[in-house]
Amino acid sequence: MPGTLAGIIGVSLVYFIMSALIRWQGRKLLDRLFPPVVIGPVIILIGLSLSTSAVDMAKTNWLLAFVSLTVAVLVLSLGKGLIKLVPVVCGIIAGFVMAICMGDVNFDKVAAAPWFALPPALAHFHLPEFAWEPFFYMIPVAIAPVIEHIGDVYVVGAVAEKDFVKDPGLHRTMLGDGLACLAASFFGGPPVTTYSEVTGAMSITKVTQPQVIRISALTAIVFSVIGKLSALLQSIPSAVLGGIMLLLFGTIASVGVQNLIQHKVNLNITRNTIIISITLTMGIGGAILSWGNFAISGIGLAAVVGVFLNLVLPKAKEEKTEE
Numbered sequence: 376m377p378g379t380l381a382g383i384i385g386v387s388l389v390y391f392i393m394s395a396l397i398r399w400q401g402r403k404l405l406d407r408l409f410p411p412v413v414i415g416p417v418i419i420l421i422g423l424s425l426s427t428s429a430v431d432m433a434k435t436n437w438l439l440a441f442v443s444l445t446v447a448v449l450v451l452s453l454g455k456g457l458i459k460l461v462p463v464v465c466g467i468i469a470g471f472v473m474a475i476c477m478g479d480v481n482f483d484k485v486a487a488a489p490w491f492a493l494p495p496a497l498a499h500f501h502l503p504e505f506a507w508e509p510f511f512y513m514i515p516v517a518i519a520p521v522i523e524h525i526g527d528v529y530v531v532g533a534v535a536e537k538d539f540v541k542d543p544g545l546h547r548t549m550l551g552d553g554l555a556c557l558a559a560s561f562f563g564g565p566p567v568t569t570y571s572e573v574t575g576a577m578s579i580t581k582v583t584q585p586q587v588i589r590i591s592a593l594t595a596i597v598f599s600v601i602g603k604l605s606a607l608l609q610s611i612p613s614a615v616l617g618g619i620m621l622l623l624f625g626t627i628a629s630v631g632v633q634n635l636i637q638h639k640v641n642l643n644i645t646r647n648t649i650i651i652s653i654t655l656t657m658g659i660g661g662a663i664l665s666w667g668n669f670a671i672s673g674i675g676l677a678a679v680v681g682v683f684l685n686l687v688l689p690k691a692k693e694e695k696t697e698e
Contacts, residue, residue: 376501376563382509383560386568389517390553398546405525405545411638413681414526415631416651420658420674421523422627429624432617436479440618443470447622460580463619470615485606492602501563516675518682524552524569526634533637535583646688654681 396404433440447466450458458465474480528548532539539548555567577583598604635651642648656662658677665671671679 377504378506378509380501380503380560380563381505382513383556383565384503384505385510385513386517386520387553387556387560389514389521390549390556393521394546394549394553397549398544402540405540408682408685409522409525410685411526411529411634412640412647412650413654413678413685414522414529415635415638415640416654417522417658417674417678417681418526418631418634419628420631420655420677422624422629422631423659424674425620425624425627429617429620432613433621434614435617436474436612436614439470439474439477439479439612439614440621442473443467443615443618444621446470447619460582463623466619466622467611467615470618471611474612474615479612480610482610485603485610488602488606490603491600492605494599494605503560512671515671515679518675518678520552520568521549522678522682524549526631527569530630530634530637531577531583534577534581646690649688650681650684653684654678 433444443466445466446469447462450465451462454462454465471480525545528539528545539545552568559565559567573588640647640651642651654677657680658674661672662676663672664676
């Protein structure tokens with residue numbers, strides 16, 4: 376864990392460097408390194424790579440997964456007013472009630488849990504111990520969330536009908552992610568980067584006010600020290616959560632598709648087809664590039680390949696004409 380926390384410092388460093396480069400070069404750098412033809416497939420990969428976890432959780436009890444997923448979809452499709460904004464909560468409650476009726480929920484840990492308890496990260500606190508191996512290992516991997524961050528800012532801007540790349544500025548949002556990662560590494564927490572599930576939720580509910588996110592953050596902090604509530608949440612069967620994840624993780628992939636459509640990426644252009652195809656194939660296929668003790672795979676490797684292909688492949692005449 377101490378070495379992992381040192382690796383997170385490497386992630387924050389990547390964000391700081393990208394923030395400085397974007398402030399210096401502006402959109403010209405973004406259009407050069409991270410055009411929609413690169414951002415779109417990487418966001419799609421993030422959703423698809425998580426799909427296996429969702430299915431593994433759901434298949435422990437397909438009935439519970441089906442109930443939670445069905446209720447979430449029905450609320451999302453047919454709900455009115457406030458209820459339409461909480462399809463995930465409705466799905467989890469329905470699946471949880473079903474699990475209780477089936478006798479699949481054990482409340483012993485809830486009864487034994489104290490009312491007040493520190494979260495595990497604070498109960499077993501670690502400080503980072505700097506080492507070069509995890510630090511350098513995480514730097515190329517950080518390219519994936521950096522690209523996801525850029526894509527999500529564009530998508531949220533489209534949903535809110537505002538240009539967040541300009542105001543407050545992508546360099547500021549990138550700096551914020553970097554500071555969050557740095558703080559997490561010194562306080563023993565996980566990396567705190569852009570989360571596409573939230574972007575998908577914004578797209579579904581059309582709720583984009585920052586105040587809602589702030590209230591959610593404060594509520595989560597308060598809930599984290601209520602021991603019985605934490606134990607109750609942990610008692611929810613994984614199949615119930617798996618059913619919801621089938622919707623959420625799929626939503627991430629749809630955000631990537633939406634990104635390609637909104638930016639009118641022309642798939643009739645061979646160059647675009649090559650970039651998207653190779654990026655998706657390497658990410659989904661689990662390609663690994665290694666030398667010595669170092670290895671990069673999955674989304675990180677696919678993102679690097681996508682950026683590389685975009686830089687080296689010549690643009691066709693029709694693409695230059697469109698620009």
